[in-house]
Amino acid sequence: MRVNKLTVAAVAVVAGLSLTACQNEEDIAADPKPATSSPATGGDTDQGHEGGTVDGTGTDEDGKADHCRTDELEITASDATIDGDTVGTVAVEFKNGGGRDCTLTGYAGVDLKTNAGPLSAERTGEKAPSVTLEDGKSVWFAVTYPVNDSGGSGTRITGLVVTPPNETKPVTLDWPGAASLPVTDGSGTPVKVGPIGSAGQGG
Structure with missing residues (x-):
């Protein structure tokens, strides 16, 4: 058991x-x-x-923001001429849509397309600052030109070509200013471009 x-x-x-x-x-x-x-x-x-x-972050080795690239910027232009002025003004806006902060330094390249061929804008010679443009923010610069009050047809403007500073890729925009420039004697361009920041919001 x-x-x-x-x-x-x-x-x-x-x-x-x-x-x-x-x-x-x-x-x-x-x-x-x-x-x-x-x-x-x-x-x-x-x-x-x-x-x-x-x-x-879009920064370089020194911790500074890289320059803004053409493809990151929303570029628009608007008429900012004040009634009665003998000089017309177009404000060009760079809006940062690249998802990062970037910098714009100096002058943009500006050319007008006209019925007489391309016309390059001349820099005003003002001090050209470096602007850090935060994502989603905008900065403006001015393009000035003589108003055609001669009564003649002048030189017809058909477009505006803008190249951001330190870039080689341009953007072509509709020209928002007066339809024509007065005919010049060919001694120099009557169109001037200011540095980044030379126009305020809305012109």
Whole structure:
């Protein structure tokens, strides 16, 4: 009888172990996550975020914002001439839509398209500052030209070509100013361009 009791006890122990093993297998199947995770798993996410932050600042090695590129700028032009002036003014707006801060330094390139061929604007010679343009913000500069009050047809303006500072890619816009320039003697361009910031909001 003693042997039989031992046998029954042994069978009970084995059955209990088998039941525990089955329960563990069911728990793992229901929740297959490993008990520990490698630090690299979480590190990849952090590194990707940090890399995006650094790359998205648009700064150079000195921590300064890179210059604004043509494709990052929304460029528009509007008539800003005051009634009675003998000089017409067009305000050109650079709005930063590049998703990063950038800089504009000096003068933009400005050319008028006319029925007599292209006409390049001459710089006014004013001090040319460096402007840090925050994402979503705008800055303006002025293009001035003589008003044609001669009564003649003059030189007809058909478009405005603007190239941001330090860029080579131009943008062609509709000309919002007077339709024509007075005919000149050819001694120089009558059209002037001011530096970045030389026109206020709305001209």
